[in-house]
Amino acid sequence: MATASLVFAGKAVATPVISYILNKAFTYLVNYWRTEDMESVKAELLKMLPHVQAVFDAVDWDNIKEQSAALDAWLWQLRDAVEEAEDSLDELAYHRLKEEVKARDEQETSGSVSKLKGKLIRKLTKHVPKNGMLKRLKESVEGLHKAIAGVKDFMGFVNKVGVVNHFMDYELKMKGKQFETSSRSTAIEVFGLEKEKDIMIKWLTEPTGNDPADTNLRIFTIVGHGGFGKTTLAQLIYNEKKVQICFDICIWVSVSSHFDAPSITKSIIEAVSKKTPPANTLEALHAILEDRLISKRFLLILDNVWNDNDMNEWEKLLAPLRIGGTGSIILLTTRMKSVGDMAGYALGLKVQHLKLDGLLEKDILMLFNKHAFRGLSLDCCKNLHPLGEQIVKKISGCPLAAKVIGAHLRDNISYMYWNKILQEDLQNLQLGMDGVMKVLRLSYHHLPANLQLCFRYCSIFPQGYRFGKKELVEMWLGSGMILQTTDETKTLEDIGGQCLDQLTRKSFFEFTSKERDGVVLEEHYAMHDVLHDLAQVVSSGECLRIGGIRSMKIAKTVRHLSVKIVDSAHLKELFHLNNLRSLVIEFVGDDPSMNYSITFDEILKSFRSLRLLCVTAKCWFDMPGAVSKLIHLRYISLLSTKRSFLVSMHKRFTLYHLETLKIMEYSEGKMLKLNGLSNLVCLRNLHVPYDTISSIPRIGKLTCLEYLNAFSVQKRIGHTVCELKNLSQLHHLRLRDIQNVGSCKEVLDANLKDKKHMRTFSLHWSSHEVIAENVSDLVLDYLQPHSDLEELDIIGFSGTRLPFWITDSYLVNIVSLNIINCCKIEHVPSLASLCSLKNLFLQDLSLLASMGCMLHECDKIPVGCSHSFQECPSSIDMSEGMVDVESEGVSFPPHLSTLTIRGCPQLMKLPTLPSMLKQLKIEKSGLMLLPKMYQKHNDTEGSFPCPNESQLTNVLIEYCPNLNSLLHCFLGQNVTLTSLRELRINQCEKLEYLPLNGLMELVNLQILEVSDCSMLKKSGMEVKLLPSSLEQLSIKSCGELANILIDLLAGLEALTFLELANCSHLISLPTVKTFETLTALKELRLYGCPELSSLGGLQCLKSLRLLIIRGCCSLTKISSLPPPLQCWSSQDDSTENSLKLGTLFIDDHSLLFVEPLRSVRFTRRLSLLDDPIMTSLPEQWLLQNRTTLSILWLWNVKSLQCLPSSMKDLCHLQSFTLFNAPLVNSLPDMPASLKDLIIDCCQIALAERCRKGGCDWSKIAHVTLLKINGNEPL
Secondary structure, eight states, rough: OOOGGGGGGGGGHHHHHHHHHHHHHHIIIIHHHHHHHHHHHHHHHHHHHHHHHHHHHHHHTSSSSOOHHHHHHHHHHHHHHHHHHHHHHHHHHHHHHHHHOOOOOOOOOOOOOHHHHHHHHHHHHHTTHHHHHHHHHHHHHHHHHHHHHHHOGGGGHHHHHHSOOOOOOOOSSSOOOOOOOSOOOSSSSOOOOOHHHHHHHHHSSOOOOTTTTSSEEEEEEEEEEEEESSHHHHHHHOHHHHHHOOOSSEEEEOSSSOOHHHHHHHHHHHHHHHOSSSOSSHHHHHHHHHHHHOOOOEEEEEEEOOSSSSSHHHHHHHHGGGGGGGTTEEEESSSSHHHHHHHHHHHHHOEEEEEEEEOOOHHHHHHHHHHHHHTTGGGGGGGGHHHHHHHHHSEEEEEHHHHHHHHHHHHHHHHHHHHHHHHHHHHISSSSHHHHHHHHHHHHHOOOOHHHHHHHGGSSTTTOOOBBBHHHHHHHHHTTTOOOSSOOTHHHHHHHHHHHHHHTTTSSSSEEEEEEEEEEEEEEEEEHHHHHHHHHHTTTTTEEEOSSSSOOOOTTTEEEEEEOOOOOOHTTTTTTTTTTTTEEEEEEOOTTOOOOOHHHHHHHHHOOOEEEEEEEEOOOOOOGGGGGOOOGGGEEEEEBHHHHHHHHHHGGGTTTTTOEEEOOOOOOTTTOGGGGGGGGGTTOEEOHHHHHHHTTTTGGOOOOOOOEEEEEEEEEETTTTTGGGTOOTOEEEEEEEEGOOOOOHHHHTTTTGGOTOOOOOEOOOOOOOOOOHHHHHHHHHHHHOOOOOOEEEESSSSSSSOOOOHHSSOOOOOEEEEEEEETEEEEETTOOOOOOOOOOEOOOOTTEEEEEOSOOSSOOOOOOHHHHHSSSSSSOOTTTTTTOOSSSSSSTTTTTEEEEEEETTOOOOOOOOOOOOEEEEEEEESSSSOOOBOOOTTOOOOOOOOOOOOOOOEEEEESSSTBBBBBBBBTTSSSOOTTTTTTEEEEOTOOBBGGGGGGGGGOOOOEEEEESSOOSTTOOOOOOOOOOTTOOEESSOTHHHHHHHTTOOOOOTTTOEEEEEOOOOOBBOOHHHHHHTTTOEEEEEESSOOOBBBOOOGGGOTTTTTEEESSSSGGGOOOSSSSOOOOOTTOOOGGHHHSSSEEESSSSSSGGGTTTTGGGOOOOOEESSSSEEEEEEHHHHHHHHHTTTOEEEEESOOHHHHHHOOGGOOOOOOEEESSSTTTTOOOOOOOTTTTTEEEESSSSHHHTTTTSTTTHHHHHHSSEEEEEEEBBBO
């Protein structure tokens, strides 16, 4: 059905939509109203439609008010009239649905005679509309006639205007808000930012001065128009190694559209800790953040900031950031220099700005060509190159504009079309900011009418909002954005999905996904902030989002509204919106005494044209009863609404047009019963809690249902599997409690095989109750889906074999197969015939003993396959039906990209790996040997196409107790592993040999981790070099391996992390010569190395920020008596060559008397843990670090007698923790800088002294956070 929304969607569809509505309206009136003049009125109206089309052709939609205010008013009047006629027709359709439901229910409850009588009456009076509805239809047609007649006033305008240019100058007044970003760049290739990148790196890495007491915080900004590459440049800087090694912590925060200090502070804490902070008040958030950042040198990037008028919020945000270590930096990206100036003013600092003026023409041309000719040979499009160069001159150096316009032109690679765009549409574009928006607007106007409509609608979402495909498509459908095409094989959901795909391909949306083990976990779409600005501009008067707390002056023309309501006064401002079609409303007030129900009920009565209603509430309140009167509703979403409304809703389930119902949360925790739901005969999508669906009887009456997330099979009428019989439109079905199926006949009656639209099918058995094995097997056989199925789950099946329809060529389109918790299956048959299968997941198959052939039998092989075998404890033979490595085939699918083996202790052997494999994880396996990798031989004919080198990027081998050698596997094979980035081998207790001689060939290896392989032997592990790309090296409990690798560290300039743990044979760290080459090393961790007696050339690690030494008892033996330390002096020249550690963790205070730790200056954090013999603190060492030391932890220091009187001289100390020091009975004077003091497991006498009024209270009264033995002093 055409919708009135399309009247303003574009020239090509305006009059066809009106014509469709008129023809349908007159069909009703001629058949039922019986008025003689209807045909003449219809003829007159249809005769005027070409004139309406002419006006539409002449209108400049971007500047219509400037062009003619009267024309603008008439167009809205016309749209009102069209929508009124559409509502009248929709009311008639509602009446027809109501009568059909009534007749259906009567037929089910009546006897045979009554049924016959009712059938005869219905045949004679079939769908006869009531006079009241016909009268309203006639009046709406008359109103439409009057509106269309007004076109004659604008025919002179049409002749005067002629062909117009759609891209006039305009002032972009919308502030761009938030496009959610991360530190990971989505750009495949970056052009033209090299100079700016070098400038920023220099700013961020240059020293602040020789005086460590110099200002510890600086602020920089990257300023530029939207789409000019600010975020991309910040991402490049953030991921630059030269930058990362200069900071203890690097933080990226994408600032929300509403600049709110608490929420941004939460985001910073979450970025640092990778956890959501357990606090909401600003005071608590500040305390948590200070604890995380205290004395640490951090880089904080705040991306896309707009606030340049609220100093109070800036001060609240920046207050806890002053605690950072010397050299900390805040970097802002913004469109306005004033934003950085205000942030600097709040901090009392001068701000340095880098302005992005756009890319050079040569760089923009390369970017444009990248998108315009993607997938094409530049040589075959030589005739377009000159046109491309001229188009680029109009793009004003904007990368985003080049990307969008290039993506648009890629769809039509013809000289005539490109020339038309250049000559007719781009001729008036000027340089500058306005030109950028004009270019983007140009691409918008070249979108098909239906895509323009969908794009405009998205302006009601908050900036940066990430939505799923199904969520957005359902909202488009509910609001009437999607037009049915002539292709009847496609559902409206299919068409909506295609619209989103097209908008994404044309760069109006960006797509992101999250994967694990090769399986996609999440998929999201988002709009860039500039494109959201564009959507707001082109939808002005039609769509509106009000996200903040402000006065709401809403034009009565608005059709689609998203609004936050704080109180009832705001709610009353919506009364006049009689034409509203979509309402997304969030009640943000959390005062439980505030009741919106009465006002909301009155307002909903005026929204009689409403198609979509989304309600979110923080406080529970009754949803108004007026909802049941909104007969045009297609979509309802209720989040956090009171159960009392939902319980009573079934009594008036009369919203017969409803297509989507979402109930995400409700209060009171009781099962929700929606017994009247089966009246909603148009319902396509049902998103409600599982227990709710289980309680709905006769769900089979919902014959339009497409998405059924959980149907529970029960042994009672109205809940059997037979209810699925007439649900022929199902796309997604999750069938639960299949053990309750009464017979195979019931399954056959469900007619699953003929459900041709079904793409996802999940089968769940909830218990392994005693059922005859042959019955279970037969039931699964009869649960055969349609052959077009794409995803299949079999979970909890108690039979002994998989269904026959899996093993033949029936499921030609199956992409994903998950078999989970099927405890009696011993054999997985050959899946070779499943030519589209990409993802195979087997888990908890406790008796699985053998696997059939997984080698595809067809020519078309899917790319990027993933296989996962988890928690299958029996001995598994995967060799059945496999092709030997020396012959022409390979065992696993040739394009397998991810293989996961986990929890298979009896698995002794794996087939050969394909060279296309990218990720390999083997955990808790009984393998004695790792598999080899397939190698293509020159004399092999007919073999699968495989590259000459492996594609492996990640390898994890863990908990394999039988593995004793890696010499005869893919790691020791003559295979080029140039793509390998991560290699982790952990807890293989019998492993003796590693093929280390091949490590130097892993030219891109970044992470090497070997742990708990205590049997490793030095013989057979000859290695000359480690790869220069190595960034992280971790060796734990690995016999003689540490001694081998420690001598090969020289020249690893990319190494940032080194960990050596439980290396019993390690005697000394590398020499000065070696350590001098480790210019990027930031972290060094030493644990449990009892023979380590020398720190080698440790003092040469200029980038070292974190040092941990624990369990290295021989280090302190080299100096049985500590040498005297000189008093600390700020003029000590030796500090230039000393370590500048940010954090030091040790378990023996004597280490502070050993060089080079003895000479350390500028340490910000010292933690002394588990030192049972320390009687006094190393006072001189503390004093030489007094200007920077801000955190001091003393933990399990049972022999410590007292704290030194010089504690008061630690002028930067902000946090002091003393735990389990039972001999300390008093406190010295504490420094004025101290904010946090925690003393636990101490003497009762000390706790008494620290009470308010106690002997030591005056020394600590100024401390903000104070806890003694877990309590705050009273």
